[in-house]
Amino acid sequence: MASVLIAGGSLGGLMAANLLSRDGHTVTLLEKASGTLDGRGAGIVTHAALVEGMHRCGMDPATALGVSVRGRVTLDNHGTVLGELAMPQVLTSWSRLYQLLRDLLPPDCYRPGVTVQQVRQDLRGVQVATSAGRFEADLLVAADGIRSAIRQQLWPAVQPLYAGYVAWRGVCEETLLSRRCLDSVFERFAFCVPPGEQLIGYPVAGAGNRTEPGHRAWNFVWYRPAPASGALTELLTDADGVHHPQGIPPHKVSWREIARMRSDARRLLAPQFAEIMEKTAQPFLQPIHDLCSDEMAQGRVALLGDAAFVARPHVGMGVTKAMQDAMALADALREHGAAAAWQAYAQQRLPAGQRVVERGRRLGAYMQGLARDGIPAGERDPLTPMAETAIDLDAGDAAQAAAASLSRTGDRPVPFHA
Numbered sequence: 148m149a150s151v152l153i154a155g156g157s158l159g160g161l162m163a164a165n166l167l168s169r170d171g172h173t174v175t176l177l178e179k180a181s182g183t184l185d186g187r188g189a190g191i192v193t194h195a196a197l198v199e200g201m202h203r204c205g206m207d208p209a210t211a212l213g214v215s216v217r218g219r220v221t222l223d224n225h226g227t228v229l230g231e232l233a234m235p236q237v238l239t240s241w242s243r244l245y246q247l248l249r250d251l252l253p254p255d256c257y258r259p260g261v262t263v264q265q266v267r268q269d270l271r272g273v274q275v276a277t278s279a280g281r282f283e284a285d286l287l288v289a290a291d292g293i294r295s296a297i298r299q300q301l302w303p304a305v306q307p308l309y310a311g312y313v314a315w316r317g318v319c320e321e322t323l324l325s326r327r328c329l330d331s332v333f334e335r336f337a338f339c340v341p342p343g344e345q346l347i348g349y350p351v352a353g354a355g356n357r358t359e360p361g362h363r364a365w366n367f368v369w370y371r372p373a374p375a376s377g378a379l380t381e382l383l384t385d386a387d388g389v390h391h392p393q394g395i396p397p398h399k400v401s402w403r404e405i406a407r408m409r410s411d412a413r414r415l416l417a418p419q420f421a422e423i424m425e426k427t428a429q430p431f432l433q434p435i436h437d438l439c440s441d442e443m444a445q446g447r448v449a450l451l452g453d454a455a456f457v458a459r460p461h462v463g464m465g466v467t468k469a470m471q472d473a474m475a476l477a478d479a480l481r482e483h484g485a486a487a488a489w490q491a492y493a494q495q496r497l498p499a500g501q502r503v504v505e506r507g508r509r510l511g512a513y514m515q516g517l518a519r520d521g522i523p524a525g526e527r528d529p530l531t532p533m534a535e536t537a538i539d540l541d542a543g544d545a546a547q548a549a550a551a552s553l554s555r556t557g558d559r560p561v562p563f564h565a
């Protein structure tokens with residue numbers, strides 16, 4: 148059995164820690180944040196591989212991962228249905244997954260308040276310098292996110308690239324919403340597609356992770372253009388004039404920007420979505436980036452999750468991808484032993500990561516109305532995002548069957564743009 152250090156205790160790090168410790172390895176997880184991370188993040192689309200991984204982590208198969216929806220709907224800016232799609236899916240939340248994974252992990256594995264600073268490796272193992280001193284092990288997993296300190300040390304050329312737009316995000320309590328909103332969108336995976344923009348949303352567990360009707364919440368993501376040289380700077384500047392170039396904390400988002408966003412929602416989105424924006428207590432925003440690695444392992448160090456690849460959220464794959472990485476890592480260590488495991492892992496997961504980043508770029512370009520893949524600039528079908536966003540690519544036939552079930556108000560066919 149090996150000793151393994153994991154840098155980063157968010158979802159990806161917790162997944163790897165659970166799987167490796169269940170296989171009998173000695174795991175120490177080093178997380179920079181000193182308190183709990185619970186309360187971060189919002190909605191997460193689940194896919195079959197995520198559910199499989201949660202079971203492998205020890206989650207009781209009877210445990211509901213989230214809220215189920217029957218299908219999808221796209222509304223125009225007046226709130227009229229443009230089309231519908233039968234696509235059952237389970238939507239969960241970041242907090243729910245985090246809590247489940249923390250509860251499953253032996254508590255002595257988790258070391259909060261430890262910032263990984265530097266790594267060295269030799270024939271005997273890895274040595275990691277941290278804010279709490281030096282740690283040693285046979286292997287290291289870097290699950291320290293998009294700005295991974297370990298990746299920046301070993302692969303400094305690999306950097307996040309801003310995609311030219313941001314996502315406004317938020318979660319609105321079910322009880323606050325009107326009957327019209329509840330009946331027409333709340334129980335669906337819903338879409339609205341103003342030119343060059345896109346709003347998606349779906350129900351998730353509410354406070355206390357409750358999933359019964361009346362106690363749920365509605366999670367939304369509204370993608371909006373924000374040029375790096377203009378609007379982005381304003382959006383990332385708080386009400387006291389402080390600029391947060393690496394991302395603005397949710398509670399720092401300026402009230403002026405929130406007011407502007409809500410006013411734009413009334414003008415551009417279906418009234419149901421404008422209502423949700425108005426009633427969401429603390430909308431927050433995230434710039435959208437691509438991050439694409441050429442390597443995932445170097446000797447005794449492997450990258451996992453967002454440290455290796457960040458695909459635009461249109462693919463809804465970030466958490467599932469982290470779980471697929473964690474499962475592949477555990478399998479490689481079991482099958483190949485410490486000396487060869489990370490190379491075998493990288494060989495398997497590198498092409499998968501590159502594919503998902505590329506798909507995210509294509510879906511983003513489609514939303515932005517850029518000319519790509521033989522589709523002229525500006526020529527878009529408003530129902531394509533509904534057929535393509537956050538689908539389970541491994542479901543193959545099921546995804547095609549769902550696309551075939553699409554019904555629209557009007558008679559144009561939907562180009563399937565996979």
Ligand SMILES: Cc1cc2nc3c(=O)[nH]c(=O)nc-3n(C[C@H](O)[C@H](O)[C@H](O)COP(=O)(O)OP(=O)(O)OC[C@H]3O[C@@H](n4cnc5c(N)ncnc54)[C@H](O)[C@@H]3O)c2cc1C
Pocket residue numbers: 154155156157158159160177178179180184188190191192261262263264290291292293294295296314316368433451452453454460463464465466467468469
């Ligand atoms: C708008 C938006 C919507 C999204 N929607 C979805 C979705 O629908 N479905 C989905 O699957 N995914 C979604 N994602 C992505 C998802 O949140 C992540 O991909 C997923 O959480 C995996 O991340 P990770 O654990 O690898 O890294 P992160 O979650 O970034 O965690 C990195 C961890 O490392 C810690 N850390 C950082 N540096 C250090 C250090 N030096 N030392 C120690 N610790 C350190 C951090 O504190 C953090 O806890 C979305 C993302 C965005 C932006």
